[in-house]
Amino acid sequence: MTGRFIDLYSRLDSPVHRLAAGAKAGAAFGVLLAAGLWPGWEVLMTAGIVVLAGVAAGRIPWGFFISRWLGLMLFILPVSLLAFFQPGGWRFFCLFLVRGGVCAGAVLLLANTTPMAEILRVLRRVGMPGMMVDVLALTCRYLFVLADEAGRMRFARQSRTFEGSRRLLWRNGASVIGQLFLRSLERAERVQAARLARGGK
Amino acid sequence: MHIPDGFLDARTLAASAVLSAGAVGLALRQCRSGDGADRRLPLLGMTAAFVFAAQMINFPVLGGTSGHLMGAVLAAVLLGPAAAMVSMTCVLILQCLLFGDGGVLALGANVFNMAVLGTLSGYAVCRLSGGLLPGLRGKLAGAGAGAWVSVVVASASCAGQLALSGTAPAGMVLPAMVFVHMLIGLGEAAITVLVLWVIAGARRDLLEDDPERSAAGWRVVAGWGMILALGLALFASPFACGWPDGLESVAQRFGFETRSVGSLLSAPLPEYRFPGLPDGGLAAALAGGAGTLAVFGVMWSMSGWLIRGRRRMSPVVE
Numbered sequence: 001m002t003g004r005f006i007d008l009y010s011r012l013d014s015p016v017h018r019l020a021a022g023a024k025a026g027a028a029f030g031v032l033l034a035a036g037l038w039p040g041w042e043v044l045m046t047a048g049i050v051v052l053a054g055v056a057a058g059r060i061p062w063g064f065f066i067s068r069w070l071g072l073m074l075f076i077l078p079v080s081l082l083a084f085f086q087p088g089g090w091r092f093f094c095l096f097l098v099r100g101g102v103c104a105g106a107v108l109l110l111a112n113t114t115p116m117a118e119i120l121r122v123l124r125r126v127g128m129p130g131m132m133v134d135v136l137a138l139t140c141r142y143l144f145v146l147a148d149e150a151g152r153m154r155f156a157r158q159s160r161t162f163e164g165s166r167r168l169l170w171r172n173g174a175s176v177i178g179q180l181f182l183r184s185l186e187r188a189e190r191v192q193a194a195r196l197a198r199g200g201k
Numbered sequence: 202m203h204i205p206d207g208f209l210d211a212r213t214l215a216a217s218a219v220l221s222a223g224a225v226g227l228a229l230r231q232c233r234s235g236d237g238a239d240r241r242l243p244l245l246g247m248t249a250a251f252v253f254a255a256q257m258i259n260f261p262v263l264g265g266t267s268g269h270l271m272g273a274v275l276a277a278v279l280l281g282p283a284a285a286m287v288s289m290t291c292v293l294i295l296q297c298l299l300f301g302d303g304g305v306l307a308l309g310a311n312v313f314n315m316a317v318l319g320t321l322s323g324y325a326v327c328r329l330s331g332g333l334l335p336g337l338r339g340k341l342a343g344a345g346a347g348a349w350v351s352v353v354v355a356s357a358s359c360a361g362q363l364a365l366s367g368t369a370p371a372g373m374v375l376p377a378m379v380f381v382h383m384l385i386g387l388g389e390a391a392i393t394v395l396v397l398w399v400i401a402g403a404r405r406d407l408l409e410d411d412p413e414r415s416a417a418g419w420r421v422v423a424g425w426g427m428i429l430a431l432g433l434a435l436f437a438s439p440f441a442c443g444w445p446d447g448l449e450s451v452a453q454r455f456g457f458e459t460r461s462v463g464s465l466l467s468a469p470l471p472e473y474r475f476p477g478l479p480d481g482g483l484a485a486a487l488a489g490g491a492g493t494l495a496v497f498g499v500m501w502s503m504s505g506w507l508i509r510g511r512r513r514m515s516p517v518v519e
Contacts, residue, residue: 007299037306076205132225135246136295139249150254
């Protein structure tokens with residue numbers, strides 16, 4: 001479950017990690033705007049250098065950063081291939097690839113220098129509706145719980161199923177999802193009861 | 202279907218962000234209204250976490266490939282469209298911040314395609330077609346048709362945004378995306394029907410019409426209808442052919458000529474039209490309607506087969 005996350009190093013200690021979350025989020029957004037929308041190679045290259053400097057100053061392990069970045073590029077590459085369908089060809093392809101790469105790097109850098117809870121605090125401050133932020137926080141909290149629960153249910157199913165036909169795999173997958181929904185419904189009721197017991201509304 | 206950063210232009214980003222903010226704002230207001238709004242908070246968060254976990258379960262398709270659920274219509278059938286839209290928006294925000302799926306700038310566009318258009322169009326089809334035929338079987342078939350529509354409409358809008366930004370020619374990207382997702386949508390429909398069938402076996406009451414869940418004020422419905430129509434007209438119509446200047450001006454400012462280079466591949470269908478019909482918009486609407494009916498038929502027979510199978514196993518369930 002933890003394998004696919006891109007924010008493993010969000011709680012390191014470095015000059016970048018100690019910066020205010022709002023400043024980091026604002027800077028990341030600025031880099032994204034500059035790299036994603038501003039036409040001009042100079043701006044794009046500057047944004048890329050800023051991201052690399054941030055990774056170095058944040059003491060994020062380069063092996064981790066590069067492997068996750070390459071993982072994100074796997075999704076950007078096929079979309080970049082669209083460039084070959086129009087006049088402009090490989091130049092647009094390079095442009096899309098560099099743009100997408102710098103933006104992915106900026107998101108990786110933000111995720112690995114700022115814990116999610118602080119990003120949510122920034123979102124609340126810049127005017128995201130309170131209910132949305134609360135739901136996001138709850139989702140973050142229970143994401144891992146439910147994903148692990150789904151994994152356990154699937155594992156239990158697999159260890160009791162000896163026949164591996166495709167039809168059976170579909171039915172098993174669907175029954176895991178269905179049961180998971182019923183369990184999440186019950187869990188939501190328990191969470192609400194716990195909130196009430198602790199003086200919540 | 203997650204669009205990364207760097208592929209959409211500022212106008213497309215702004216237009217889709219404004220439309221999604223409006224639709225999700227209405228959904229939030231809908232969730233907050235009425236009694237016990239706070240009671241719904243854990244449910245919304247838990248639903249988003251559930252959709253996240255459900256998306257991680259892979260279903261084997263052909264060869265070594267596998268697909269997974271999107272879940273917008275599943276959530277909308279079980280919890281109502283407003284709660285589904287809020288939960289799907291949460292899923293997309295966290296996917297981009299925690300997994301890097303989809304861009305941060307492109308979040309408005311991705312939320313609009315999957316959370317707003319997917320939920321609204323799928324739920325509308327589900328309610329309309331599910332009401333045609335009575336009982337659990339009609340409900341399951343309607344949900345399947347809705348799930349198919351949600352995936353196809355979201356993919357058309359995604360293609361339209363890419364075309365509008367000048368990233369790819371509309372005549373190529375729109376039919377290609379829609380065709381691929383007409384197949385992917387069949388998987389989404391089958392999984393949605395199977396999951397709802399499993400849930401109906403344990404908690405039949407969750408599939409009954411709940412006035413609290415499905416009722417929405419006429420203002421909310423009108424607002425959603427307007428946003429749906431605007432979004433379809435702007436992004437998912439076959440006329441989407443780019444903002445006035447588009448990528449050429451970008452190419453100039455980046456210092457390269459578009460005409461001198463020439464493309465490696467030419468667009469296979471420069472002006473896509475549905476065969477035998479002259480008008481693009483009408484033909485697309487007809488084809489979409491026919492496809493929805495066909496999927497409804499397939500899902501009708503599949504749910505009939507599922508329900509009969511369960512009755513054979515245990516006569517008390519129905």
